[in-house]
Amino acid sequence: MKLEIKDYCVRCGMCEDLYPEVFHLNVPEDRIDIKYDEIPPELEEKALGAIADCAVGAIFKK
Amino acid sequence: MQNLKVDIVVMGSGGAGLTAAVTALDYGASVACFEKRPFQAGSVSNCAIGVTAVKNDPRYQAAAFNSIFNYTNYNGDPGVIKAWINNTWRILPFMDKVGAKYKLRAELPLEKVGKGEAGGFPPQTRIGDAYYMIGRGKGHGSAIVALQSRRYFEAHGGQFFVDTPIVDIFTEGGKVCGVLAKHNKTGEEYKVECKAVIVASGGFGNDREMIKKYIGHNYTDNNCSNGGDVLFNFFPTETMTGDGHKLCWKLGGAKGGMGINGHNLVPGPGIIGNTPWIAYDETRVMEEQPYFWVNKNGERFVDESQSSNHMAMGTSIARQPGKMGYIIYDDDTREYLETHGPDFEYFIFQAEHLHDIKGQFERLAKLGNEHAFMTDTLEELADKAGIDKEGLLKNVARYNYYCDQGRDGDFSKDPKFMRPVRKGPFYALRVFNAGYSTVGGIKVNGRMEVINDDGKPIPGLYSAGDCMVGELWGNPPVGGIGNYSHALGFGFTAADSACEYIGIKEEEL
Ligand SMILES: Cc1cc2nc3c(=O)[nH]c(=O)nc-3n(C[C@H](O)[C@H](O)[C@H](O)COP(=O)(O)OP(=O)(O)OC[C@H]3O[C@@H](n4cnc5c(N)ncnc54)[C@H](O)[C@@H]3O)c2cc1C
Ligand code: SF4
Numbered sequence: 034m035k036l037e038i039k040d041y042c043v044r045c046g047m048c049e050d051l052y053p054e055v056f057h058l059n060v061p062e063d064r065i066d067i068k069y070d071e072i073p074p075e076l077e078e079k080a081l082g083a084i085a086d087c088a089v090g091a092i093f094k095k
Numbered sequence: 096m097q098n099l100k101v102d103i104v105v106m107g108s109g110g111a112g113l114t115a116a117v118t119a120l121d122y123g124a125s126v127a128c129f130e131k132r133p134f135q136a137g138s139v140s141n142c143a144i145g146v147t148a149v150k151n152d153p154r155y156q157a158a159a160f161n162s163i164f165n166y167t168n169y170n171g172d173p174g175v176i177k178a179w180i181n182n183t184w185r186i187l188p189f190m191d192k193v194g195a196k197y198k199l200r201a202e203l204p205l206e207k208v209g210k211g212e213a214g215g216f217p218p219q220t221r222i223g224d225a226y227y228m229i230g231r232g233k234g235h236g237s238a239i240v241a242l243q244s245r246r247y248f249e250a251h252g253g254q255f256f257v258d259t260p261i262v263d264i265f266t267e268g269g270k271v272c273g274v275l276a277k278h279n280k281t282g283e284e285y286k287v288e289c290k291a292v293i294v295a296s297g298g299f300g301n302d303r304e305m306i307k308k309y310i311g312h313n314y315t316d317n318n319c320s321n322g323g324d325v326l327f328n329f330f331p332t333e334t335m336t337g338d339g340h341k342l343c344w345k346l347g348g349a350k351g352g353m354g355i356n357g358h359n360l361v362p363g364p365g366i367i368g369n370t371p372w373i374a375y376d377e378t379r380v381m382e383e384q385p386y387f388w389v390n391k392n393g394e395r396f397v398d399e400s401q402s403s404n405h406m407a408m409g410t411s412i413a414r415q416p417g418k419m420g421y422i423i424y425d426d427d428t429r430e431y432l433e434t435h436g437p438d439f440e441y442f443i444f445q446a447e448h449l450h451d452i453k454g455q456f457e458r459l460a461k462l463g464n465e466h467a468f469m470t471d472t473l474e475e476l477a478d479k480a481g482i483d484k485e486g487l488l489k490n491v492a493r494y495n496y497y498c499d500q501g502r503d504g505d506f507s508k509d510p511k512f513m514r515p516v517r518k519g520p521f522y523a524l525r526v527f528n529a530g531y532s533t534v535g536g537i538k539v540n541g542r543m544e545v546i547n548d549d550g551k552p553i554p555g556l557y558s559a560g561d562c563m564v565g566e567l568w569g570n571p572p573v574g575g576i577g578n579y580s581h582a583l584g585f586g587f588t589a590a591d592s593a594c595e596y597i598g599i600k601e602e603e604l
Pocket of ligand 1: 106107108110111112129130131132135136137138139144145146259260261262296297298334335336338339388520531559560561562577579580582
């Protein structure tokens with residue numbers, strides 16, 4: 034599974050708070066980093082959680 | 096270089112900017128909105144869970160006006176106060192229009208205007224019905240309002256530029272005639288001819304010089320690592336460098352009252368995450384509690400039951416030596432908190448549980464947090480935390496005496512919050528005044544026209560939101576707040592006035 038984040042993400046960093054294994058709020062670059070190009074199977078559930086939880090629906094499966 | 100021509104340019108896409116942009120567009124203006132960050136929303140990306148709206152009824156509006164004007168000791172600008180209050184009812188139809196959802200949290204009866212619980216702020220500021228914006232997933236609703244506003248704006252012909260700060264505003268014959276914006280990454284320049292500019296660029300929480308010069312505090316980062324005295328950088332605020340202030344002042348705009356949108360906060364790693372509304376750490380909740388607070392001389396300085404009135408706590412902490420305070424508990428209170436639950440819980444910083452306070456203090460120490468202390472004796476606590484020992488022991492004894500008497504002889508605190516400090520281990524958190532952002536700086540009148548020192552408007556120049564909200568509260572702004580309701584109320588007003596100025600809306604008397 035691959036993830037992408039749409040440009041309208043508001044950089045609230047909630048995905049990092051909830052799923053730090055998958056996301057990182059990169060403050061200097063003002064963007065969210067996804068830690069894996071291909072989400073490892075054991076983290077897929079967390080990735081799906083983030084898709085559901087995101088503040089503006091900016092996280093998508095690629 | 097790209098050349099554009101529009102009626103109105105909006106600087107910033109926070110609550111104020113987007114509301115002004117959408118409103119002006121709907122009056123029929125051509126509008127371009129420039130945003131410095133790579134996305135919309137401004138400060139609300141990090142919060143704004145709720146919004147206040149005063150009913151569109153002269154009785155409610157008058158009561159709200161009287162409460163706020165009186166609260167500012169008649170130092171706030173009456174026109175600005177009215178502009179906010181009398182436009183808040185428009186928030187709900189605005190949300191309907193852009194497709195954002197909200198829910199009534201608490202309706203305020205007329206006789207309660209200016210009284211009662213104000214969710215972290217003084218009772219006099221509780222002047223309208225409280226609404227929640229309904230969020231998506233686990234997020235907050237204002238992020239959705241911003242996204243929907245942007246979508247509405249773009250879908251209706253508004254031109255929206257991200258990553259493209261406005262770097263200059265031009266005038267001709269004293270009237271605003273254009274702006275220059277420059278893309279952060281590509282360096283591409285946009286020269287825009289326009290008739291009016293609405294400056295909605297937020298605060299200057301990331302400009303240390305401005306903070307020192309205009310508010311008199313030393314900026315510090317989240318860890319208090321540079322020994323400053325006001326925390327600013329606990330949420331990303333890089334773009335908040337007072338760009339709009341500087342441009343308005345350059346064009347002759349007067350300086351308005353400036354202050355901090357403040358509250359109490361323990362600094363350092365492990366206290367809060369990126370998103371304040373996600374339960375992150377129990378210590379954040381412990382700093383809400385109304386028990387025993389002292390300054391570094393060991394003296395109490397406030398009725399601690401104000402601890403959920405964040406602004407009051409922030410301001411009173413800032414008055415103490417070293418601009419810091421300490422919250423102290425004993426082990427009985429720890430046990431009480433873990434079994435009974437917290438007495439106060441701020442609706443934004445909720446804890447799911449308080450079940451291991453000792454463990455939390457140990458964890459903070461491991462993370463390198465230098466502001467949380469746990470010791471067996473009060474003497475050790477004073478040494479470790481840097482509190483005057485004699486003062487602390489004396490005042491603990493005095494406070495314990497009051498607790499036993501059931502009467503607070505110093506601050507008349509409600510006896511139910513009088514919990515003695517007797518049984519070790521003892522716990523202390525060092526607490527500072529923290530700024531969400533800054534308040535005010537651009538002087539406007541009740542039409543949101545930027546005015547000069549003589550009170551005369553600079554034709555075509557308007558401002559809305561955190562950058563001018565100091566005018567609500569006087570100079571210096573009495574316990575100033577800049578919030579989402581202000582941003583929206585002023586956003587409507589700025590759009591109304593700009594559209595009247597360019598002749599597409601009739602002026603209202
Ligand atoms: C952490 C936090 C929690 C808060 N919680 C609440 C709450 O619960 N309830 C509440 O009502 N309020 C809350 N507030 C306050 C509220 O969010 C703000 O008062 C309000 O959103 C300010 O709106 P604004 O449009 O004036 O400014 P902002 O939202 O700050 O928008 C200003 C915009 O201008 C942009 N900008 C800056 N310079 C330029 C430039 N040169 N060119 C173009 N664009 C520029 C910025 O990038 C930013 O996007 C909170 C604020 C913070 C920071
Ligand atoms: S939760 Fe969504 S909006 Fe917030 S930072 Fe993560 S991806 Fe962006």
